[in-house]
Amino acid sequence: MTIKTIELLRVAHLRGPNIWTYRPVIEAWLDIGDLEDYPSNTLPGFYERLTAMLPGLAVHRCGVGMPGGFLERLREGTWAGHILEHVVLELQNMAGMRTGFGKTRQTSVRGVYKMAFRTRQEEVGRAALIEGLDLLHAAIHDTGFDVTAAQARLRELVDRYCLGPSTAHIVEAATERGIAHIRLTDGNLVQLGHGARQRRIWTAETDHTSAIAEEIAGDKDLTKSLLRCAGVPVPEGQVVQTADQAWEAAQEIGLPVVVKPYNGNHGRGVSLDLGTRKDIDAAFALAKRKGGDDVIVEQYIPGNEHRLLVVGTQVVAAARGDIAWVTGDGHSDIIALVDSQINADPRRGVTEDAPLNALSPQEGAEIILELERQGLTAYTVPAAGRTVLIQRNGNVAFDVTDQIHPSVAAMAALAARVVGLDIAGVDMVLEDAARPMDQQRGAVVEVNASPGLLAHLKPASGSARPIGRAIMAHMFEPGDTGRIKLVGITGQKDTALLARLVSWMLCIQSQKVGLACRDGFYLGARRVNAQDCSGWDAGQNLLMNRSLEVAVFEHTPQGILNDGLAYDKCTVGVVTDLGDYDALSDFYIDHPDKLYSVMRTQVDVILPHGTAVLNAADPQVAEMAPLCDGQVIFYALSPDIEVLAAHQTAGGQVVFLQDGHLLLAQGQATVARLPLNSLPAWPDDKLQVLLAAAATTWALGMPPELIGAGLCTFQIPLQNAVVS
Template identity: 75%
Template sequence: MVDFYTFMTTKRIEFLRVTHLRGPNIWTYRPVIEVWVDIGDLEDYPSNTLVGFYERLTTMLPGLAVHRCGVGEPGGFLERLREGTWAGHILEHVVLELQNMAGMRTGFGKTRQTSQRGVYKMAFRTRQEQVGRAALEAGRELVHAAIHNTPFDVTQAVAQLRDLADKYCLGPSTAHIVEAATERGIPHIRLTAGNLVQLGYGNKQRRIWTAETDQTSAIAEEIASDKDLTKSLLKSCGVPVPQGELVETTEQAWAAAQDIGLPVVIKPHDGNHGRGVSLDLNNRQDMDAAFALAKRKGGGSIIVEQYIPGNEHRLLVVGQRVVAAARGETAWVTGDGQSNIIELVDRQLNTDPRRGITEDAPLNVLAPHEGAEIILELQRQGLTAYSVPAMGQQVLIQRNGNVAFDITDEVHPSVAAMATLAARAVGLDIAGVDMVLEDATRPLSAQRAAVIEVNASPGLLAHLKPASGHARPIGQAIVAHLFGPMQNGRMDIVGITGQVNTTPIARLLSWMLYTQGQKVGLACKDGFYLGERCVDPHDYTSWERGQNLLINRSIDVAVFEHNPQTILSEGLAYDKCRVGVVTDVSGFETLSEFYIDSLDKLYNVERTQVDVVLAHGTAVLNAADPQVVEMASLCDGDVIFYGLDPELPALAAHRASGQRVVFSEQGGLVLAQGDTRVTQIDLNGHWVDLPGSAEWVLAAVAAAWALGMSAELMGAGLRTFEQTIQKHR
């Protein structure tokens, strides 16, 4: 064993390159951060040679005990650590664990040696780039501290990462919906730094903004924000609502209360989340104080309405049904004759682990000396936050604001029907309907009940993390509302990868699709095309520019050209494709900066195109390139081989097994499946004067066949495309 840190305290892990691969890549089909790590002299010191390193690292990060690593079961990484592993691999697991501790769960990571001594490529999954990069830096410092036996504040580091995650990651409600979409195979794109998210691609896409969708009417939102108008519409549709009036002064409020009858409720006309709401008001003094509170919280007109006894309930309506329901409960404390109300609340209520100040907490922390609603409630009882209640005295702290107790399975059908009617009356596809009910399990006809509000963009956390009861699959319900049972939000995508003829293949294929009448988008080296129109003549093979196709709502099908450099530096622009074309595995010499120094390593780059072919999709592969042929076994879908010579071994064997092939014969193109010649496209002398055209025409035709295009339309597309090229030569 070597007492390493006593003579090498200045040695550090260095990062040579840090890249966010935002799409499918050589590591995985999800975004990762790839790091080129130089561990320097640490190459000579695996973990089992560093005195005390194992103990220090596992003390700082006890969660490493569940990391599986190579053995495939919990404890696998610790076993590797004891036996001896290197700093790059250790850093990978430390970064993953720091992200997990910060609440950004992830588990994928890999570390591989390069041909240069001490230099490793390390990749780790991250759900957000800034958080991942910060975890990488923190992880390096933690590993250094464990090696050199120097201090490192894990708690502070995790807190900083958690703050970054809260700042940059999707909110919990939006993330829940996105996860539900992912479970259904629906891709997503985050359109802003906030919670605006696209589900699906092209003309199959839908959009969400937390609990709003692209079906949420702006008119309905305006109606929901006007409580008086909402109440009028609900009443006209037969929805029970409390009698009420809109007022501007305390005198008007008292007069309205006399007309309505005490007790009453006072609340802001434009308030939400229960702010400024006072219940069960029985005298002028309490009403004046409640009026002032509502003015501070809302600033506009005030509503005075009939008080309906019962508990507040929130029913979440998605589409035409109630998918979740929660009940509110009042909050009380019991005096002990010694403690003031602040102390009683802290001891009897705020110690509840369900209470907190973050969005994750289903119940809020209560502050009797700061919360205006609580201060007013105490005043009505002749108390302040600093009063000391007598032994056994019950003190009401909060009447509303605790609507977080799940009762979804208990709601009576008539109650649910009334909630959905209220949402339809306002015009919302997703609505939080607030009802006062004596008992949600009983029919409406058997109790006093009323709808008091209909909310647009309702909060979802009370149903995702209730204070009691079961969490509800809100995300699944919203995704099902946006997409039919057989829909996955995917338009047809074709990806073309290689170093030879990829641009002409992409141009020809998109042209054939265009002449078929489809709305086609093309991102290739020649530019960005919509149909026959070149929108931008610059190179569009990058990830960011490729996103332009995916977010375009007018496109039926998108064609992407890729090269190995893009896959290595950015990843593919999409997660999956219907057709993946690979032309060749050649030219690794141009990729030396990526440590790609052999055809085998280039093969691992270009296979990414085949890895992302959908199960109902097709890989189109060049039968003349042996390493491209090897990729056939990696495809989850079908395979079409293409080649000039029908006797190519791979093509002939594929055809013999009953599969599809495309080849050249007597001046034409043959599409065959097994022994059957499905069709032949006669070129009639076309294309003969375009150098090297034969092979890439085969690839484009094979891709068109994979998309279901008929031979007649392929022939028409070939002829008109050649004429277009000849015209501009």
């Protein structure tokens, strides 16, 4: 049996809500060729080979709705496109980028399928598709495929392109709150919310993090000086540039001392409990190598290292460090002892997934120096029962949030406030975090801007802390989602004209309005770009504009199929008509039901407090009303349209023409009557644009008198004007 390979016809990244789902997906068009005649249950050994390569497929639910559902489909017989969908999802999961959504649908062309799968990052998703295709071919043809190598390649892409774990955690918390996000760079700079109500984060820094405060936090000596003036206990210290100065400072301060780099972080180059000239000279050399010319010598305060995370004015998480020791067995060197007694802990590793770092006594400069102080090297074999100190500081990953005494938390919050940081990692040395500050020798040793969050998100022991929720509560008031009013307009007839009219009507209400449509890109009444700006990129530019209070978007069906919508949710969604599907044949849209699936995307994204504005005269558009999570306003030229009349009878909002007037009605009550003869002369075939605009602005809360003013003052584009 000779079977052709699967061919990729097209691969596209749908970056916003689309015909498949609300989230970004990779859409691939597949020609499975001869495999159309060979479902999975007809391929000898295929099931066994595929499940051996990807045992994680056992938990895929598929249409059955329970773990094992996909394997059941494999045994019964399913086609290559559907199988590839699950293979790609599993590869992404194995690479550390959790995803679960996928769909595969056959087109009207035999053997050609559309397959979509959720991806959190385009480059990773595209690479997973190629790896998955190779894996699937190997399973079908019984050829070799290195799954481990493929996983490593994808994992490297995840590490390179995806948000860091701390930023990703904050973004997830924003999503829980219904706050939209836009990634502004390839790094961790993220916009939360839209337009004038947006905020920005950069890992654990916010757009309210003061640059002055960051400079102060970076100047350890200045930080301690300010803290001391505010009554925060800090160790006495001096900045030195030479080993002789370090020894003189140590004698003046009083032994033992700590020596650390002035510009160091994460405990690098820090040496504790130094009491001899030899140790201080060696520690000075290490600190200078790790942090530049300036070195700090400061008073040694006995106790455990702690990191307290301050968000706003509150301590929201705290972690304690631990000292690392090994015990000799009389035949293993220290490298082996560290591996067996420390690194064997499953919580230790070399990636960010591990809450504790793996230790390397033959390479870590701080550990080498600590061993030298004990007269040892990494290759020494300690006597049986001898305890060897490996690391005094670091390992700050043991959650103690619930143990922190209020006076300790208050001191940490005060330190952050003195420096001026809205989010800060306050390093403290404490004998016991549960005891009051005045009953122990405790001190703040450092205040950090942009603190790492992993110790609190993935602690070595204790509970993970909801840091992201705390940061969202700090940045946004309760109930605030950072959203501005968004209007999306979809259809195939006069949608650009409608978008311009709606935008104009909002402008005269003194709102700061942006518009992206086929006629161009507008800020207020000013056209900034005359090109077609109905696509995703122009829409994103609107959302990122910090001055806008409302944004209007025109969406073509081609744009939805190519990119998806530019936003996740909208306030008002307008569908004017379905039009003809002939122009979409290149997308395999060859039936009214398929066109309906494209156009309903606009209604699917309306917020629960939002409104769908629908053309009651188009039966398929009217059918979309139940899809809306919010309210519905129907419009039509005549009040006798059955759908509109029924909606009005049920107390709904409607807009229609009657006796030379444009009427807005709530149930049987007339809200406004606008005489058509007071408006500019519109062609008869454009009157529905007036109705849709009135309905849209009414949905946004515009008073009837302003609706009338907007319709009266809009300048009809020349190509749409009545010619006498």
